[in-house]
Amino acid sequence: MRVAFYEPGARADLWLQELRAALPHALVAHWEAGAPPADYAVTWAPPQQLIDEQTGLKALFNIGAGVDRLLQLRLPSHLRVVRLDDAGMGVQMAEYVCHALIRHFREFETYAGQQLESGWTQRPPRTRSEFPVGIMGLGVLGEKVAQAVRQFEFPVGGWSRTARRIDGVRCFAGQAEFGDFLAATKVLVCLLPLTADTQDILCHASLSRLQAGAYVINVARGGLLVEDDLLALVDSGHLAGAMLDVFRTEPLPLDHPFWRHPKIQVTPHTSAQTRRDESIAQIVGKINALERGEPIAGIVDLERGY
Numbered sequence: 001m002r003v004a005f006y007e008p009g010a011r012a013d014l015w016l017q018e019l020r021a022a023l024p025h026a027l028v029a030h031w032e033a034g035a036p037p038a039d040y041a042v043t044w045a046p047p048q049q050l051i052d053e054q055t056g057l058k059a060l061f062n063i064g065a066g067v068d069r070l071l072q073l074r075l076p077s078h079l080r081v082v083r084l085d086d087a088g089m090g091v092q093m094a095e096y097v098c099h100a101l102i103r104h105f106r107e108f109e110t111y112a113g114q115q116l117e118s119g120w121t122q123r124p125p126r127t128r129s130e131f132p133v134g135i136m137g138l139g140v141l142g143e144k145v146a147q148a149v150r151q152f153e154f155p156v157g158g159w160s161r162t163a164r165r166i167d168g169v170r171c172f173a174g175q176a177e178f179g180d181f182l183a184a185t186k187v188l189v190c191l192l193p194l195t196a197d198t199q200d201i202l203c204h205a206s207l208s209r210l211q212a213g214a215y216v217i218n219v220a221r222g223g224l225l226v227e228d229d230l231l232a233l234v235d236s237g238h239l240a241g242a243m244l245d246v247f248r249t250e251p252l253p254l255d256h257p258f259w260r261h262p263k264i265q266v267t268p269h270t271s272a273q274t275r276r277d278e279s280i281a282q283i284v285g286k287i288n289a290l291e292r293g294e295p296i297a298g299i300v301d302l303e304r305g306y
């Protein structure tokens, strides 16, 4: 069995080394133009040439959860694209979102400001029931985040394309229930995939339907959020602020207003990083399952875009 690996980052050697150790009977090689036909490809941000040359792949594994970048390439409709299913990202997302939520709810940013002036003023306690959390996207990561947020006893809602039932989560689905979901949300968490249907979904029209003083946490993709609309709504006071991990242009340009906005916190696309060990274990498990003719989870629907 041949496995082609492609990753443009600095860690490619470690991936290769660990993939070879986990697939001792396979020939695992870094892909380059003209490489022999492989059975499987394990890639992040592959070039079009890899897709065009490797026409006999049984599956192409994306070493990330989001496939929006991959789906910008011309892919044959029969290509089996497999994305990462959690693989250690769920717990990181839960940490990030709970941190952002609690930092906002408990006003830790205000206390950080007070400390600069040796200030000792307690803020009045806030009421959890007045901070319903709404999670856009109830997939692998969204559901994990919903369960984590529930532990802190906030009311939790969620929105997905098709109807879902999750214990303790008020579920909304489809365009018909989008307005009700927004109206029921004070802290919005975005965990949608970036697709033709979701591009720019966080815009003036949707954000202004959130409860007054709402807070926005975007940990999915920058293309979901119209950044100028968010800024306008924060500056008008309708939104209390935002914590953002993903941006339309990454790295975030140095002159971007988010860097210095007092009500916006930014992080460098780090809310849930790909864990090499867990990802390799998952991918190798799926290659072995496919070789045995068994079904696997995480196959991307190329039409739907996730």
Ligand code: NAP
Binding pocket: 065, 066, 067, 084, 085, 086, 089, 136, 137, 138, 139, 140, 141, 142, 159, 160, 161, 162, 163, 164, 174, 191, 192, 193, 194, 195, 197, 198, 219, 220, 221, 245, 246, 269, 270, 271, 272, 273, 306
């Ligand atoms: P997933 O399992 O595919 O879940 C996607 C969820 O979004 C599903 O609940 C789906 O609804 C819903 N959805 C899709 N299109 C929709 C639409 N048009 N309207 C309403 N709901 C829609 O994905 P995941 O593994 O949870 O990952 C989500 C995203 O997180 C990834 O695509 C990636 O972009 C992002 N991500 C970011 C980082 C980071 O470090 N910032 C790390 C990992 C992932 P159904 O349940 O009905 O299918």
Ligand code: GLV
Binding pocket: 063, 064, 065, 066, 067, 272, 274
């Ligand atoms: C990271 O952003 C991913 O999609 O895994």
